[in-house]
Amino acid sequence: MEPNAVTKVVTDEIGITAKFMEDLKMFALTKGIDLIEAVILFIIGYIICRYIRKAVEHILDRSSVDPSAKTFISEIIFFFCLAIVVIVALGTAGVAAGTLAAAFGGIGLAIGLGLKDNIGNVASGIFILIFRPFRVGDYIQVGGNQGTVTDIRIMYTLISTLGNQMIVIPNSSLINSVIKNYSAFDTRNLEFTFDVGYDTNLPECITLLKKLFTEDPYVLNKEDLPIYVSGMAESSIRIYVRAQVDRTKYFDAQNELYIKVKEAFDKAGIDIPFPQVVVHRAKE
Incomplete structure (x- = not known):
């Protein structure tokens, strides 16, 4: 250059x-x-x-x-x-x-x-606050997730599980899913199905269960306790009981009633069968 x-x-x-x-x-x-x-x-x-x-x-x-x-x-x-x-x-x-x-x-x-999905989350959050399918503190189930609602935010809702895990669910997913709210009422129903052997005296067994449930302090529907034989299975006869308890004491009541029924059955000699197979030997 x-x-x-x-x-x-x-x-x-x-x-x-x-x-x-x-x-x-x-x-x-x-x-x-x-x-x-x-x-x-x-x-x-x-x-x-x-x-x-x-x-x-x-x-x-x-x-x-x-x-x-x-x-x-x-x-x-x-x-x-x-x-x-x-x-x-x-x-x-x-x-x-x-x-x-x-x-x-x-x-x-x-x-x-x-961000149309996020805008949908905001709209869904407003929907939740207006129609209130659940509130903070409610115990709900959404899909395969269940726990206590800890916070409802603009985009998502926080749920704390019994295993101390935090689940973040977008509000639009909540609105488009089936929500089971266990805290919607003051009480919850405990549904039991007890299997007893075919040689069990059913009237006496039902009387025993009715006495046990009506005397338990957790049970609220003592006067109209549903208890009846619900079916005949392959190796047992099934007895159904539905007890109404305070929703805040649901798990305590469930634990106590299961223990009491097991102890009462053992004391009364009532057999709780397990699945079994009967083999017949053919004649020679």
Whole structure:
């Protein structure tokens, strides 16, 4: 390359660099302060939004609002306030109102298309809070999962299992599934099927079970306790009993009643058969 050409290239590069630095300087002088103000405003606004959320949670804790709605309401208010902070910060940065509206419209459309499932979760969360198929503290079963509802949030619901595991279920999945709420009523039914041998005296066995269940403090339906022979199996006769107990004492009652029945059967000499096969030897 000729010396004049090299000199020209170097001169052009220096000119471009100088122009860039000049433009950067002008931008810093004209927009730099606005950007710094916008960033500071956003940080302060974000902190204020978090304090507002905590204040709302504190107010809701002291009010009579259903526990199911507390987290949901506080998060909705938080994101609404945060959206206002973002708009104000962008306006401070020098973004025109028309440009801001168009940008938010495009962003909203993109978010709506890309996060349609999450929007469905939000709508489902609102549905849960309005129609209340369950509340925080209820013991429910959804599909193969069951546990106590610990929190209902914008996108999902948290369930704590008896094994001390946390299950996160999207709200849209809850609405589209069959929900079995064990806490919908103050009482729950304990259903028992006891297998006894074919040589058992059934009237005496039923009398024994009826006396045992009606004297137990956990059983609430002592006057109308359903107890009857429900069927004849291959190796046993089945007796059905349905006891109504306090839902908060369901497992305690189940444990105690099973133990009492087993002890009573052993004492009365009532056989509890197990599956067995009878083999007949053919005559020679």
